[in-house]
Amino acid sequence: MKLILDTVTPVHIGSGENIEPYEYVITDKFYKINLDKFIESLEEQDRNNFLEISAKNLVQARQFIKNKANLALIKEYTAKVSEEVRKTYNTKIIDPKSELSIQTFIKSMDKPFLPGSSVKGAIRTALLWYCAEKELQREYPHNIEQKLFKYKNPQDDPFRALKISDSGFIPEEKMQIYNIKTYTKRASLFNELGFNIFIEGTNAYFPDGKSEMVSFVHTLHLDDSLQKYNYLNIKLSPDIIxxxxxxxxxxxxxxxxxxxRGESAEGVYLELEKLKGLIKDKSNRFLLRIGWGSQFDGVTINLAMQNRDLKKSRKLINSKYPLGWILAEIK
Structure with a gap:
C-alpha cells in the first residue's frame, strides 16, 4: 500500500545538530556555507584578518563572513526565508547575546527526508489513544502502553507489524528557514516569550499556499505474521488506522x-478552523501531526486521561501557524 502525505503546516524533524551563525549567511535567502572554502577563497590579507578576528570576536567574524563571502562559490545549499526571519537575522547578527543557531532537519547524504519512524510514531499515538480505556488514570507512559496492549517485552510489541518506509529526498526549493516563537496562556491572555528559535522546515499549505505543499510517498505494510491477536484489543488494518x-x-x-478560543488568539483559532475543514468530507483522508512542535498532547495519550496535564504553552510560526500538520491518504 502507498501512504501519501502532504504538508499542511511546516514540518521539522530534528537531526539533533545546529548550524551556528558563522556557518550561514542570509541575504535574499539562506545560504549554508562551507567555512573551509570561505577561508580558502580569501586573499592573504583578508584571510589573516579573519583568522585573527574569529579568535577574538565571533560577532565581528559573522559580519566579516557576511560582507566578504562569495556565496556562489562557497554555498553548500540554500533555503527560502521569510521577511520576519531576514529582519531578525539582520538585527541580531550584531548582538553578542543573540542565539541565531538553526536547528537542522534530518538528512541522509546531506539531503532532507521524512523518516518512516516519525510517521509510524504519529499513527501509533493515534492507535494508543483509540484503544485507551476511558477510566484509565494517570500512569507512567510505558505502563500505559503495556496495560493497553498487554505485552511484556518490546519484541512482543504489536506495532512491529506496521512498517512504513522513509520518503524520498525533499527538493532544496521546498525547504525554508522559520522563526518559531513560544506563547504562554494565563487566564485568557497570550504572551510571547522573548526568544527566537530558527529551524529548517518544509514548505506547506499554510502559510505558503497550496502550490507549495510538499508531497511524500511512503510504502505502508502490515505484516500479518507479526500481529499478536491475543495481545491487541484490535487487529491493525488500513480502516482501523x-x-x-x-x-x-x-x-x-x-x-x-x-x-x-478568545480574542487575543483569534488568528490561530481561524487557522485551526481551516485545518479542521480539510477533513470534513467522508473520504479516506486523515490528519497526522509529526515532528518537533507537535506539543505534549500530540505525542502522548494525555487527552485520554481523566487527570491529564494541561500544558499552557504553544510554539507558532508567524504568531498563528502551528507546526507538524500533515494530510494523509492510504492508497
Whole structure:
C-alpha cells in the first residue's frame, strides 16, 4: 500500500545538530556555507584578518563572513526565508547575546527526508489513544502502553507489524528557514516569550499556499505474521488506522481550538478552523501531526486521561501557524 502525505503546516524533524551563525549567511535567502572554502577563497590579507578576528570576536567574524563571502562559490545549499526571519537575522547578527543557531532537519547524504519512524510514531499515538480505556488514570507512559496492549517485552510489541518506509529526498526549493516563537496562556491572555528559535522546515499549505505543499510517498505494510491477536484489543488494518487517526487528531484539533478560543488568539483559532475543514468530507483522508512542535498532547495519550496535564504553552510560526500538520491518504 502507498501512504501519501502532504504538508499542511511546516514540518521539522530534528537531526539533533545546529548550524551556528558563522556557518550561514542570509541575504535574499539562506545560504549554508562551507567555512573551509570561505577561508580558502580569501586573499592573504583578508584571510589573516579573519583568522585573527574569529579568535577574538565571533560577532565581528559573522559580519566579516557576511560582507566578504562569495556565496556562489562557497554555498553548500540554500533555503527560502521569510521577511520576519531576514529582519531578525539582520538585527541580531550584531548582538553578542543573540542565539541565531538553526536547528537542522534530518538528512541522509546531506539531503532532507521524512523518516518512516516519525510517521509510524504519529499513527501509533493515534492507535494508543483509540484503544485507551476511558477510566484509565494517570500512569507512567510505558505502563500505559503495556496495560493497553498487554505485552511484556518490546519484541512482543504489536506495532512491529506496521512498517512504513522513509520518503524520498525533499527538493532544496521546498525547504525554508522559520522563526518559531513560544506563547504562554494565563487566564485568557497570550504572551510571547522573548526568544527566537530558527529551524529548517518544509514548505506547506499554510502559510505558503497550496502550490507549495510538499508531497511524500511512503510504502505502508502490515505484516500479518507479526500481529499478536491475543495481545491487541484490535487487529491493525488500513480502516482501523484511518478511523483512529481521524478520531484522535480530530480530538486534538478540538482541544487546540478550545485552547486558542478568545480574542487575543483569534488568528490561530481561524487557522485551526481551516485545518479542521480539510477533513470534513467522508473520504479516506486523515490528519497526522509529526515532528518537533507537535506539543505534549500530540505525542502522548494525555487527552485520554481523566487527570491529564494541561500544558499552557504553544510554539507558532508567524504568531498563528502551528507546526507538524500533515494530510494523509492510504492508497
Amino acid at each position: 484511518i478511523k483512529a487517526c481521524k478520531e484522535f487528531y480530530g480530538a486534538l484539533i478540538a482541544n487546540e481550538l478550545e485552547f486558542f
